Amino acid sequence: MISILDLLLRLTIWFLLTSDLSLPNILIGIAVALLIPRRYTQLSTLKDWLQILWEVVVAIPQAYIEAVEIMVRPHTEEDIVTERVKPRRTPGLIFLDVFVITFTPKTIVLNHHEDGTYEVHRIRRPRRKTKAKAARRPWS
Amino acid sequence: MIDNISYGLMVLGVVFWFWGTVPLLGHRSVLYKLHSLSVSDTLGSMAIVVGLLLKIPREWPLLLLALISLAIWNTVLGYVLAYCSSQGGGND
Numbered sequence: 746m747i748s749i750l751d752l753l754l755r756l757t758i759w760f761l762l763t764s765d766l767s768l769p770n771i772l773i774g775i776a777v778a779l780l781i782p783r784r785y786t787q788l789s790t791l792k793d794w795l796q797i798l799w800e801v802v803v804a805i806p807q808a809y810i811e812a813v814e815i816m817v818r819p820h821t822e823e824d825i826v827t828e829r830v831k832p833r834r835t836p837g838l839i840f841l842d843v844f845v846i847t848f849t850p851k852t853i854v855l856n857h858h859e860d861g862t863y864e865v866h867r868i869r870r871p872r873r874k875t876k877a878k879a880a881r882r883p884w885s
Numbered sequence: 886m887i888d889n890i891s892y893g894l895m896v897l898g899v900v901f902w903f904w905g906t907v908p909l910l911g912h913r914s915v916l917y918k919l920h921s922l923s924v925s926d927t928l929g930s931m932a933i934v935v936g937l938l939l940k941i942p943r944e945w946p947l948l949l950l951a952l953i954s955l956a957i958w959n960t961v962l963g964y965v966l967a968y969c970s971s972q973g974g975g976n977d
Contacts, residue, residue: 761947847967848927866971
């Protein structure tokens with residue numbers, strides 16, 4: 746599955762770059778796409794790919810919404826959280842996961858651990874003081 | 886109408902650029918600055934290119950390629966910078 750998507754990606758870039766859909770150009774594009782070396786990795790399912798591609802599409806408007814949010818209401822607090830990687834992720838899917846998380850302005854992936862976790866740095870609005878104080882007093 | 890939307894998007898992009906670039910001069914952590922840079926560099930530049938796309942639609946293949954490149958390179962470079970800044974005292 747990954748090889749077909751890989752091929753499609755290469756052809757898309759080729760056609761965007763040349764913007765020419767004549768037969769010779771199509772043949773050259775296919776030849777180039779096949780000739781460029783590629784890395785063989787384990788197969789991932791089509792469902793996973795469609796899901797992550799949909800997440801990429803959703804991330805674009807979400808990124809603009811978050812950008813306006815952090816412009817209108819300052820997000821001055823920052824912290825680092827750990828998120829679990831979904832099971833059975835191939836390197837290509839992990840790349841897109843990292844892309845989706847980092848693309849939105851409030852979150853940036855710092856690191857990906859082999860044990861299946863991401864370190865994510867995020868910014869957020871300051872907590873209200875009353876709530877923070879209440880949280881620090883467990884007996885109340 | 887299209888012209889107005891196009892100019893609006895370009896103005897929005899420039900506003901994003903300035904809003905995200907000014908915090909670089911402040912005293913926050915590198916990671917905090919990266920968050921605002923992703924607003925200005927990635928989203929601001931993408932808004933400007935979409936504005937251009939509406940203005941000169943016949944150049945759509947190159948502008949679309951520019952959009953994809955902007956999204957991928959800016960985001961991945963943001964990740965690389967964040968990764969390097971968090972490793973502290975490694976090979977540098």
